[in-house]
Amino acid sequence: MTAHKSGDPTTLNRLYGRAKGKPLRAGQQGLVDNLLPRIAVPLEGPVTSEILFGDDRPMHFEIGFGGGEHMAGRADMLPNHGFIGAEPFINGVAQALTHVAGDNGAGTPLGNVRIHHGDALEVLARIPDDSLSFLYLLHPDPWPKARHAKRRMMNDGPVDMFAAKLKPGGEFRFGTDHAVYVRHALMVMQRHTDQFEWLCDKPQDFQVRPGGWPETRYENKARTVYGHEVWYFRYRRK
Numbered sequence: 001m002t003a004h005k006s007g008d009p010t011t012l013n014r015l016y017g018r019a020k021g022k023p024l025r026a027g028q029q030g031l032v033d034n035l036l037p038r039i040a041v042p043l044e045g046p047v048t049s050e051i052l053f054g055d056d057r058p059m060h061f062e063i064g065f066g067g068g069e070h071m072a073g074r075a076d077m078l079p080n081h082g083f084i085g086a087e088p089f090i091n092g093v094a095q096a097l098t099h100v101a102g103d104n105g106a107g108t109p110l111g112n113v114r115i116h117h118g119d120a121l122e123v124l125a126r127i128p129d130d131s132l133s134f135l136y137l138l139h140p141d142p143w144p145k146a147r148h149a150k151r152r153m154m155n156d157g158p159v160d161m162f163a164a165k166l167k168p169g170g171e172f173r174f175g176t177d178h179a180v181y182v183r184h185a186l187m188v189m190q191r192h193t194d195q196f197e198w199l200c201d202k203p204q205d206f207q208v209r210p211g212g213w214p215e216t217r218y219e220n221k222a223r224t225v226y227g228h229e230v231w232y233f234r235y236r237r238k
């Protein structure tokens with residue numbers, strides 16, 4: 001597997017999930033209309049720290065942030081870092097905007113988050129190689145049927161792109177509560193050992209949530225409602 005080469009984004013389409021759910025509440029619609037345009041990732045051109053944040057701060061990217069709890073939690077922890085999140089599901093974007101706005105709009109907004117309402121791989125392709133300090137993929141849609149395996153975000157094309165976009169020493173964090181997906185993901189990552197080192201010495205390293213890894217509502221529900229185990233993986237870009 002060749003490192004440092006971005007995949008062709010046209011062959012990397014992973015946009016299969018739903019884009020819309022329940023109608024947005026008035027407050028959420030207000031944030032989509034007023035806050036989102038102010039913090040949206042530009043729709044074309046390169047995506048760099050300079051362009052988004054006006055300086056060369058460390059950049060984090062979250063693929064499919066869902067309701068945005070993890071992204072906003074990390075951004076709050078690291079106010080001098082820049083966070084980019086992409087999510088095609090508008091209800092998720094609206095939810096994330098409430099976290100970015102702080103206390104549903106009544107608090108102090110997080111100034112270090114930029115959002116793309118759409119496909120993560122389209123934005124990732126526009127980030128120059130060797131730029132990201134952290135990349136997050138948490139509970140990706142499982143596509144559990146074998147005939148849908150190509151739709152999974154964790155596949156050789158996207159993983160090559162993750163490797164290309166991370167700086168050497170940067171970190172790729174992946175989490176899932178899905179037994180089929182975890183086996184698939186480990187198999188894929190096993191093919192990318194020239195690019196990634198799995199930061200794992202003992203089972204607790206993937207069984208216990210690492211520090212600095214805020215829980216999302218989705219993860220909480222997986223654990224408490226469905227009784228799922230959750231697995232956490234940290235990979236360092238070589």
Ligand SMILES: C[S@@+](CC[C@H](N)C(=O)[O-])C[C@H]1O[C@@H](n2cnc3c(N)ncnc32)[C@H](O)[C@@H]1O
Pocket residue numbers: 013014015016017018063064065066067086087088089092118119120121137138139140141216217218219
């Ligand atoms: C199971 S949810 C998990 C959400 C969140 N990561 C969490 O852990 O709470 C998977 C999310 O990935 C999003 N997704 C699917 N395909 C995507 C793509 N190509 N780019 C960005 N997000 C995507 C879905 O819309 C959905 O919100």
